[in-house]
Amino acid sequence: MTYQTDKTNKKALTGGAAAAEALRQINPDVMPVYPITPQTPIIETFAKMVADGEADTEIIDVESEHSAMSAAVGAQAAGTRAMTASSSQGIMLMSEVLPIAAGMRLPILMLVSTRALSAPINIHGDHQDVMFVRDSGWIQIFCENVQEVYDNTFIALRLAEKVRLPAMVIMDGFTTSHSVENLEILENSVVKKFIGEYNPKNYLLDFEDPKTFGPVALPNFYFEFKRAQIEATDGVIGEIGEIFGEYEKISGRNYDVLESYQLDDAEKAIVVAGSTAGTAKVAVDELREQREKVGLLKIKLFRPFPYEQITEALKNVKKIAVFDRTVSLGSIPPLYSEIKNSLFSILNSQFSIQSYIYGLGGREIFKDDIKKVFEDDQKGREIKYIGLK
């Protein structure tokens, strides 16, 4: 539902409608979409906007989510802005194509309304779907509320195009996607200026200088492709600050890769991503009234994970409670795992531990390479490569 609350820039919208409103202002070039069960309200809201002439996006009603992402790859590679929306089983079905989009360095934008995975089939909100694809090479930004859904859609687009990686803007299924909240909308012209034109350097429809997209790269080259992608992904954290700054200038809203709430003097802290951060803030407020030194750390950027910022934010907290709305079967839950990883660098550990990536794409590893790791001082980069050219 959508209605005007006053004559200025305030509206009351569901998360899905806010995402559609942001899409209307972006006016994407191509949107391949599919109504998987569970369906999000984003695409039908936006389709009506196109039908009413408020946007002139080419909507392609594809026959599956696999084809939705495949068509998005085709359209984005062609040199246009391609976006889609999905959730749950839909993300599972497109999961083959997600690393392809990232590997081809195509800044596709996807709005996700998170839902549980089957079986048993459920359709309601949890984070299993986005967590399942957390290593697919996509930027992942979690939203607490409808305002953040709207704002992050623009921020993610700018970021994705800057670093040439695809991005997911993640809202909680039903809790955010179907709940009406007040939000502030920007002027169309302000949005247009903020997102700018999409002018990729390499694109498929360049007939003067034709390119081959998606080649075969065997063990002699594959690793280097991945290294470039790893560096681009790590580079997100360095690029996002400037975009947040620019966004604050046009919106007055100040964002960061995480949000610290009552954390300065907190002895105990909750760590959470998504809409539960809102509920947790109320819980923190009530405990603070009882003079409990509690706080909250809200994770916004989950991929790439901002380890340093999180270590800094939590370094003085004595007791940490990490909330995961997902499971990692046979392992510990992903957010908990990442928080533990973030804290390792400030624990007085007896261990010296170093990460080595080796053998990508079939690159050979030899006995001497293995022996050499013990000569490494294990200083410098947290991740090092064996066998990279």
Place this chain on the structure above:
Amino acid sequence: MNKNLAQKFAPGHSTCAGCGIPAIVRTVLDATADPVVVVNVTGCFEVTSTLYPYTSWKVPYIHSAFENGGATAAGIDGAIKTLRKRGKISKEKRIQVVVFAGDGGTYDIGLQSLSGALERGHDFIYVCYDNEAYMNTGGQRSGATPYGADTETTPAGKMSFGKKEKRKDLMSIVIAHHLKYAAQANAAYLDDLKMKAKKAFEIEGPRFLLVLQPCTNLWKFPTSQYVNIGRLATETNFWPLWEYFDGKYKINWATENPKPLEEFLKTQGRFKHLFKSGGEKIIDEMQKEIDENWGKLVKLVDV
């Protein structure tokens, strides 16, 4: 080789000796002067033409996955439509989106993606080079593999005569999508293929070409023989050359006295087991099916 033919697809690719795919691709692409974007799905042709840091492609090319040729083309078509609508490319400029896919990527894993793209009416040509099995992975049966063929996953043996199922009638499936033009062609009849490709390029909307591609590896024949064996496929009515245009069917090559199917079968190792005792029955069944299919096709033309 003829330099004109290598303007879009260069020499130096690594397809097998005696492979007809490059001839199919060059013949098709040579049939238009419009700018072309090539979509390729995972398979023999993709791995032999794009080995990084080299590429055989002198036109824009994209490969994404195995089963998404139709959807990838749909996305590019959507991009072209938007760019045209928004005045970023000229409304008069025709851009041809051409998919090349094998039978595995078309009959089987990519059928849904193809069906969706045909049904939505995207402006693209889909060319299936049909070598009747999964050859990039070494020769497993596909929905295009003929009855009786020996493949890695339908091996002939004491208890088996090879593939037990008939091939899928892909042309009928495609035509059921109400597209304007679909044609069956053969790598051994390049003039016929060129005529069909030219016709296809002039039409708007989805168009489909199914091209027989005799494969020396799977079919097991000497590399010098693909044209002769391709010709036998048509001369025995195993692979008639025909086209469908706007509701009408036309046979492009026919003889009053088709050769017995046996003449086609005996040239290939994949049917070798049928020439041992007990194989006559299978060959008879195959001949019967070929005759029936030909009869059905002739009826469609008469209508």
